[in-house]
Amino acid sequence: MTIITTVEDLRVLAQKRVPRMFYDYADAGSWTESTYRANVDDFQTIKFRQRVAVNLENRTLKSTMVGQEVAMPVALAPTGLTGMQHADGEILAAKAAEKFGVPFTLSTMSICSIEDIAANTSKPFWFQLYVMKDREFINRLIDRAKAARCSALVLTLDLQVLGQRHKDLRNGLSAPPKLTIANMIDMATKPRWVLGMLGTRRRSFGNIVGHASSVSDMSSLSAWTSQQFDLSLSWKDVEWIKQRWGGKLIIKGIMDAEDARLAVESGADALIVSNHGGRQLDGAQSSIGALPAIVDAVGQQIEIHMDGGVRSGQDVIKALALGAKGVYIGRPFLYGLGAMGEQGVSKCLDIIRNELDLTMAFCGLRDVTKVDKNILLPGSFK
Numbered sequence: 001m002t003i004i005t006t007v008e009d010l011r012v013l014a015q016k017r018v019p020r021m022f023y024d025y026a027d028a029g030s031w032t033e034s035t036y037r038a039n040v041d042d043f044q045t046i047k048f049r050q051r052v053a054v055n056l057e058n059r060t061l062k063s064t065m066v067g068q069e070v071a072m073p074v075a076l077a078p079t080g081l082t083g084m085q086h087a088d089g090e091i092l093a094a095k096a097a098e099k100f101g102v103p104f105t106l107s108t109m110s111i112c113s114i115e116d117i118a119a120n121t122s123k124p125f126w127f128q129l130y131v132m133k134d135r136e137f138i139n140r141l142i143d144r145a146k147a148a149r150c151s152a153l154v155l156t157l158d159l160q161v162l163g164q165r166h167k168d169l170r171n172g173l174s175a176p177p178k179l180t181i182a183n184m185i186d187m188a189t190k191p192r193w194v195l196g197m198l199g200t201r202r203r204s205f206g207n208i209v210g211h212a213s214s215v216s217d218m219s220s221l222s223a224w225t226s227q228q229f230d231l232s233l234s235w236k237d238v239e240w241i242k243q244r245w246g247g248k249l250i251i252k253g254i255m256d257a258e259d260a261r262l263a264v265e266s267g268a269d270a271l272i273v274s275n276h277g278g279r280q281l282d283g284a285q286s287s288i289g290a291l292p293a294i295v296d297a298v299g300q301q302i303e304i305h306m307d308g309g310v311r312s313g314q315d316v317i318k319a320l321a322l323g324a325k326g327v328y329i330g331r332p333f334l335y336g337l338g339a340m341g342e343q344g345v346s347k348c349l350d351i352i353r354n355e356l357d358l359t360m361a362f363c364g365l366r367d368v369t370k371v372d373k374n375i376l377l378p379g380s381f382k
């Protein structure tokens with residue numbers, strides 16, 4: 001039996017259990033993957049100040065994100081095709097997040113639908129929206145998210161055009177996968193995954209099928225994306241969406257202080273410093289590298305979250321120390337899901353909680369909401 005003690009262990013197991021096409025989809029970055037690597041690497045240069053002989057009793061990781069209580073300030077990031085990492089993947093991840101007490105964010109490009117998540121959970125989840133040209137489709141999606149009692153809308157602004165991931169093109173990524181000889185040989189070595197998929201009817205884009213029936217594989221998705229994702233998107237649209245939604249609004253994909261100011265002006269409740277996990281603009285700065293300047297520019301006016309490259313509780317606390325109120329994990333929970341379904345997502349959250357709690361203690365703190373730059377070694381961060 002494999003003993004799992006790190007997010008990396010979950011990644012290794014997921015690689016064994018998930019068909020290559022979908023494992024590669026989760027694990028890859030765009031073009032040379034330099035931003036994807038920088039997201040992870042740049043956390044390593046930041047160093048802690050170790051403190052000793054401080055009372056460490058009664059520690060707490062409880063915090064809030066957009067005013068909502070969280071068991072720790074870590075949310076599950078929106079990820080497309082999550083139901084292809086494991087059958088009914090979005091439902092399983094949402095259940096694990098609900099049990100743990102952290103937000104789950106459902107992607108527009110999910111396999112399970114908004115209604116599927118609502119039917120299988122009892123607490124509100126968050127919904128991530130991509131802006132498409134078909135405004136009636138957007139209106140309906142917003143209405144469906146409201147009807148499902150979603151408690152925040154995460155509006156992603158960094159995907160008007162699609163960054164190229166070479167592996168996805170080579171693998172012929174599609175949902176459901178095409179039964180080519182290469183795919184069948186690969187799937188023969190992943191029997192758990194195949195059995196799971198045979199046991200579910202959810203194998204395509206749950207929020208889109210029936211609304212955009214032409215989308216079935218990666219090339220038709222690309223075609224639909226270039227046709228539907230709105231090249232003319234502007235901050236005016238953000239204001240319109242905020243008004244239409246009427247609830248908590250989180251803007252995702254901010255990497256620049258000037259855009260952060262515009263996000264504040266748009267009336268958003270929070271922004272996420274994010275480069276889409278290194279999947280869009282290759283050559284962009286890492287998210288943790290971009291965070292301090294954005295905190296300096298607008299940290300007094302808006303709640304700041306971040307994602308990209310978080311692989312441990314140590315990374316979470318570094319982001320908090322640099323001014324993030326909350327952090328999202330994408331690939332870490334996908335690895336957990338691919339490795340062990342719902343149990344794997346719970347395992348991933350447990351690992352991160354344990355690392356976060358102990359690291360906070362080593363830095364001499366008992367309350368995660370009190371984390372600030374003082375826990376970091378001067379000179380090891382910007």
Ligand SMILES: Cc1cc2nc3c(=O)[nH]c(=O)nc-3n(C[C@H](O)[C@H](O)[C@H](O)COP(=O)(O)O)c2cc1C
Pocket residue numbers: 025026027039077078079080081107108109128156252274275276277278279307308309310328329330331332
């Ligand atoms: C497989 C995959 C699919 C993603 N799909 C979406 C998506 O549909 N919508 C979105 O806003 N972000 C999407 N993202 C970006 C994530 O929300 C998040 O920004 C990123 O995963 C954070 O980096 P990390 O994976 O290093 O934690 C996706 C990321 C991955 C890895």
